Amino acid sequence: MDAPLISVEDLRKDYRMGGHVVHALAGVSVDIAEGEFTAVMGPSGSGKSTFMNVIGCLDRPTAGRYVLAGQDVGRLGVDQLAALRNKRIGFVFQSFHLLPRATALANVEMPMIYGGVKRSLRHEKAMRALGRVGLSERCHHRPNQLSGGQQQRVAIARALVNDPSLILADEPTGALDSRTSLEIMALFQELNRAGMTVVMVTHEPDVAQFARRVLRFRDGKLIEDRAQAPADPAAMLAAHDGELRAA
Amino acid sequence: MSYIEAVRSALDALRANVLRSLLTMLGIIIGVASVVAMVAVGTGARERVMEQIRSLGSNLIIIVSGSVTSGGVRMGSGSRQTLSQDDAVALEREIGAVQLAIPVVRGTAQIVAAGLNWSTTVHGTSDTFLEARDWTLSGGRNFTPEEMSGAAKVALIGETVAINLFPEGGAVGQEIRIKNVPFTVIGQLARKGQNMAGQDQDDTILIPLMTAKRRVLGTSQANARAVGSMLVKIRDGEDMKEAEEQIRGLLRQRHRLQANQDDDFWMRNLTEVAATRDASSRTLAFLLAAVATVSLLVGGIGIMNIMLVSVTERTREIGLRLAVGARPRDILAQFLVEATTLATIGGAVGVVIGAVGAHAAAAVAGWATLIQPESVALAVGFSFAVGVFFGFYPAQRASRLDPIEALRTE
Incomplete structure (x- = not known):
């Protein structure tokens, strides 16, 4: 593989809190290649969220370089960052962040409105994305008519719909029960096997075990970067159901 | 986002809170209704005065034999x-x-x-x-x-x-x-x-x-x-x-x-008398227009208020939209369209109510009202402008939200 999808060099982010300066990121350098499934770990205040915000082009670093798919993000203006988020990045949030009054289909279509995709094509692509997460039949349901797992699937379909280079998931299972969490992780692994780059922020080792690479942050610094053999959620699901039957 | 799409999503947002939208529109509705009714009645009344002038015959002066003073007693006009x-x-x-x-x-x-x-x-x-x-x-x-x-x-x-x-x-x-x-x-x-x-x-x-x-x-x-x-x-x-x-x-x-x-005679320019009446009815119309303007302003402030509330309530939605690629100007447009849609619908409803009111007033007073297309266009245009003017500040606030902060809001 040639140039990495994400290339970060000496990334720094300072916050001014009261009188003193907090170094949320204190010089982080890392490359993430296309097709990787990376978990970003660390306790709260470790800088992992700030890292994700910068990677997601939601926040600008105080210093350092960030190149996403060959593009130097530091030089981009507000509108160009918005376009980059729209085309390159799909966000998945802990609390789903679906529009409550819109149907699943309308929620998935929403990012394409800002990408200038034509109406007819939008519908088609949204249906395809919902198909990928297994929710074709529920496309006309509103979020409050869907279970938590289904809502998160809609959110994942929304993240996928613009064919991004990267899915950024922030604690994607934080609001889900353990069984649904396994299903969602199986879905991420499936998307990853199909070639999607996934970066997932979590503080739970149980969730991080499904990634193939783990980055661990502490005090704004990257303290660990290791590859691992991912756990298989399908097997664990079977085991989980077996336990339930036994009990 | 196309304009039609923006209007559609604005209507969705307004439908989500029908009573609130309706109450917000009320100021504009009352303002526009009074403008339309006043203009219609005013024009009808003026048309009547003009008709009277025409029925008098144009360019007429009437000269009446004047008063006579006889031994200090003034006898009044026409006495001789x-x-x-x-x-x-x-x-x-x-x-x-x-x-x-x-x-x-x-x-x-x-x-x-x-x-x-x-x-x-x-x-x-x-x-x-x-x-x-x-x-x-x-x-x-x-x-x-x-x-x-x-x-x-x-x-x-x-x-x-x-x-x-x-x-x-x-x-x-x-x-x-x-x-x-x-x-x-x-x-x-x-x-x-x-x-x-x-x-x-x-x-x-x-x-x-x-x-x-x-x-x-x-x-x-x-x-x-x-x-x-x-x-x-x-x-x-x-x-x-x-x-x-x-x-x-x-x-x-x-x-x-x-x-x-x-x-020893007394002259009266009849056209002038009618014109004076016309002028006084016009003054009244201006006064009513001023009252209507004030109520439109109040309506506009109501819109601003509710839009500010709406921006606060929908901070998470704004954060999400920014995250998935909305530019600040898209957010600005969305809220501006919402405010103007609110105001314009209010204006349209006001026109209808105003027209009905004017017809009722005309039926009672027994003269013709004239709903002029210009005054309708002006009323709707003015309420649109009120929407833009009072919607801009809330919309700008929405567009300047920090997506990270906005997403974190509960």
């Missing part, structure tokens, strides 16, 4: 007939601006015809009276010059008189008796309606001046050629004020008035 037929002849001859100067004598008389009788005002005047008043005949003919000079016993009757004396119609050619003098009806006047004072202009009979003096109303013993008043028509395009001054000068000279003496 200071004007004469000769004054009228002189005005026509010597002042270029005067097109017609018509002597008029008037009095009240009981009219009898075929068993019915009616009391009305009899005008003795000339054959040019109709021309001066822009009055037409609905049947028959005007006086001939021979009838004028020969003091013929012929009469033109107004519609009200005709209806009261000849309920079956066919007044022309019939005989009537005015103060027991037999007259032949040679024409019937077309309907003119009320004048500005509310008097029925059709309740009248016109007879030749000479006939009136000799046979019906009598003459002044001092001056057989005296008349009570004169109707002067000024030529089109002449300055009314200037003509008035010339007439005043000539009459004063003819009446041999010294510089320290008051006029």
